[in-house]
Amino acid sequence: MVFDKELFVSAPGKVILHGEHAVVHGKMALAVGLNLRTFLRVKTRKDGKISINLPNIGTKQCWEVSQLHSLLPAFQDDLKQARPSSKHLETLRNFVEFPKENKETESLALLAFLYLYVSICGRDMPSMDVVVWSQLPTGAGLGSSAAYCVCLAASLLTICGIIEDPLQHNTKISSWTLTEQELINQWAFQGEKIIHGNPSGVDNAVGTWGGALQYQSEIITQMDRVPMLQILLTNTQVPRSTKVLVAGVKDKLLKFPDIIGPVLSSIHAISQECQRILKDMTSGLSADHYPILEELIDINQNHLNVIGVGHPSLDKICQVTASHGLHSKLTGAGGGGCAVTLLRPDTDPNIVETVKQELISCGFQCWETSIGALGVSIHLPSSLPADIRSEFGI
Numbered sequence: 373m374v375f376d377k378e379l380f381v382s383a384p385g386k387v388i389l390h391g392e393h394a395v396v397h398g399k400m401a402l403a404v405g406l407n408l409r410t411f412l413r414v415k416t417r418k419d420g421k422i423s424i425n426l427p428n429i430g431t432k433q434c435w436e437v438s439q440l441h442s443l444l445p446a447f448q449d450d451l452k453q454a455r456p457s458s459k460h461l462e463t464l465r466n467f468v469e470f471p472k473e474n475k476e477t478e479s480l481a482l483l484a485f486l487y488l489y490v491s492i493c494g495r496d497m498p499s500m501d502v503v504v505w506s507q508l509p510t511g512a513g514l515g516s517s518a519a520y521c522v523c524l525a526a527s528l529l530t531i532c533g534i535i536e537d538p539l540q541h542n543t544k545i546s547s548w549t550l551t552e553q554e555l556i557n558q559w560a561f562q563g564e565k566i567i568h569g570n571p572s573g574v575d576n577a578v579g580t581w582g583g584a585l586q587y588q589s590e591i592i593t594q595m596d597r598v599p600m601l602q603i604l605l606t607n608t609q610v611p612r613s614t615k616v617l618v619a620g621v622k623d624k625l626l627k628f629p630d631i632i633g634p635v636l637s638s639i640h641a642i643s644q645e646c647q648r649i650l651k652d653m654t655s656g657l658s659a660d661h662y663p664i665l666e667e668l669i670d671i672n673q674n675h676l677n678v679i680g681v682g683h684p685s686l687d688k689i690c691q692v693t694a695s696h697g698l699h700s701k702l703t704g705a706g707g708g709g710c711a712v713t714l715l716r717p718d719t720d721p722n723i724v725e726t727v728k729q730e731l732i733s734c735g736f737q738c739w740e741t742s743i744g745a746l747g748v749s750i751h752l753p754s755s756l757p758a759d760i761r762s763e764f765g766i
């Protein structure tokens with residue numbers, strides 16, 4: 373049982389360099405942690421209530437823990453057997469009674485929370501307040517859903533005592549053991565299944581481990597030496613749903629297996645080639661690798677258009693950046709959302725500034741960043757960034 377406890381947990385967003393969508397069909401993806409994070413604060417309370425506050429999507433809910441106990445029979449057979457079934461989802465939807473005009477954004481976030489809360493806590497449901505606040509744009513291809521699920525899984529497993537609070541004995545440790553991270557990742561994957569329908573698991577793996585990784589069929593390989601690539605991220609601000617886009621690619625693949633299948637195989641080969649180049653770059657081979665990286669970006673962007681996940685706003689980013697000699701592709705599920713542009717070490721900062729201004733004048737939002745970020749972390753309140761502290765009112 374949990375007594376007075378307060379935890380602060382965070383997880384990074386991600387950028388997929390290559391392999392989005394193909395990875396859902398067993399191909400390889402290369403993905404990296406992003407220095408924009410989701411933060412969660414959980415604080416136990418004593419009045420038998422459980423509240424969740426999600427300011428990014430304007431959602432607040434509060435229930436009696438005793439009400440949530442009524443969900444247990446539907447979960448009883450499958451408790452601790454991680455996989456959301458249609459029976460679970462139906463039970464949770466009936467429990468929350470979403471009004472007709474309810475936004476999908478809100479229902480998916482609450483369903484994922486309730487699913488993880490009931491499945492992980494079982495009979496020992498703690499009374500608590502949960503607040504989640506993110507630096508990531510929601511639904512823009514930067515893995516906001518995975519960062520949300522990783523934070524929920526890590527905090528619920530810790531508050532229920534299933535994994536240890538890393539700060540309990542040593543305030544310098546900022547994450548869990550490898551075995552505990554594996555458990556966090558598995559539960560976050562289940563949360564992603566509620567939000568995405570059929571996720572590959574790459575996003576939650578980056579949210580858990582950060583860094584740079586290669587992902588294929590649930591096998592995660594950390595790339596231990598990756599060059600410090602500088603990138604420009606542009607958010608078209610065109611909303612889209614990963615769930616809908618992933619389902620669209622599946623339909624196309626079923627309809628035209630001999631046409632779409634080879635495109636996915638080619639995307640796989642692009643990921644392999646990119647990985648080889650990144651390795652060469654870290655082993656100090658002097659060749660100019662950037663032209664190849666740029667060509668791979670262009671080919672993949674065309675492939676992503678072929679499989680139906682492009683958008684005129686993404687084409688616009690490619691045109692604007694190409695007119696200044698830079699190369700871009702969509703990242704994440706596409707259909708709007710974000711694009712990634714590769715910056716060379718010798719790219720003139722004035723050019724980057726001009727490109728940014730042009731993109732901003734199209735109504736887009738830009739961030740210049742480098743790849744790689746820490747995975748799921750636990751924080752002392754004093755070590756949280758100032759803007760996060762003020763979001764949490766501390």
Ligand SMILES: Nc1ncnc2c1ncn2[C@@H]1O[C@H](COP(=O)(O)OP(=O)(O)OP(=O)(O)O)[C@@H](O)[C@H]1O
Nearest residue numbers: 477480481506511512513514515516517614704705
């Ligand atoms: N900070 C947050 N607070 C509440 N819910 C969130 C938050 N971030 C993400 N979500 C949930 O995740 C959903 C967005 O997930 P979606 O997979 O469509 O986009 P994404 O994860 O940002 O992009 P991608 O999967 O392409 O990387 C939202 O509709 C919401 O339900």
Ligand SMILES: C[C@@](O)(CCO)CC(=O)[O-]
Nearest residue numbers: 392393571572573704705
């Ligand atoms: C589109 C996709 O490949 C990446 C979304 O960030 C979906 C997935 O892998 O689950």
Ligand SMILES: [Mg+2]
Nearest residue numbers: 515517518614
């Ligand atoms: Mg997502």
